[in-house]
Amino acid sequence: MARPCIGWGMAVYFSSLLYHSLCDMENPKLVRLLKVVVESYITKGEPVGSKFLHTLDDNEYAPSTLRKHLNTLEKEGLVFQSYNSSGRIPTIT
Numbered sequence: 001m002a003r004p005c006i007g008w009g010m011a012v013y014f015s016s017l018l019y020h021s022l023c024d025m026e027n028p029k030l031v032r033l034l035k036v037v038v039e040s041y042i043t044k045g046e047p048v049g050s051k052f053l054h055t056l057d058d059n060e061y062a063p064s065t066l067r068k069h070l071n072t073l074e075k076e077g078l079v080f081q082s083y084n085s086s087g088r089i090p091t092i093t
Contacts, residue, residue, distance in 0.1 A: 029069065030069060030072060030073060033053075033066070033069050033070070033073065034073055034078055034079070034090075036048075036053065036056065037053075037070075037073070037079060037088055037090060038090045040052070040053075041089060041090050046087070047081075047082070047086050047087030047088060047089050048087045048088055048089075049086070049087035049088070050063040050064075050066040050067045050070060050087075051063055052087065053066050054066060070088050073088070074088065077091060078090065078091060079091060
């Protein structure tokens with residue numbers, strides 16, 4: 001089971017895991033979204049939600065579409081949602 005990547009000390013290790021995960025994914029939209037989620041989590045240090053992602057300049061999706069894509073990433077075990085209305089946290093699988 002995937003576990004949340006908690007703590008700033010994991011940033012370098014997690015970045016290397018991210019790029020291995022990205023190589024396995026085929027959907028470029030999900031790859032870009034995962035990269036943004038990881039970078040935002042490392043920068044902010046808190047779960048990343050669809051409303052925050054929607055406010056970013058390079059975003060082209062509605063919050064509901066972002067939630068759908070985040071759900072797909074969660075099913076893949078790449079992000080974790082601690083409770084229903086929280087943002088997502090990148091995971092180490």
